[in-house]
Amino acid sequence: MKFRIERSFDHDVDRIHDKKILNKLAGFISTIEETASISEIPHLKKMEGHHSFYRTKIGDYRLGMEALSNKEIVLVRFLHRKDIYRYFPRKK
DSSP: OEEEEOHHHHHHHHTOOOHHHHHHHHHHHHHHHHOSSGGGSTTOEEOTTOSSEEEEEETTEEEEEEEEETTEEEEEEEEETTTHHHHSSOOO
């Protein structure tokens, strides 16, 4: 599966210094690369009220992503669970 990384995601990851969380995130990203469609990504939940936004838990952090198609996603945000819903999904 193809994926893109937004600048906001990259900025969020740069702020994290916990090696365990970063290793889990790297493992999850490699899982995304190996899957053929969005339905095969483990522990993925659809955001209520939004047709293309999803999230998954990685420790105390949440990874927010947007599905552009069944074969392509965008990694949008990676924030602590208390902050993620302030910034994700984006307000249009």
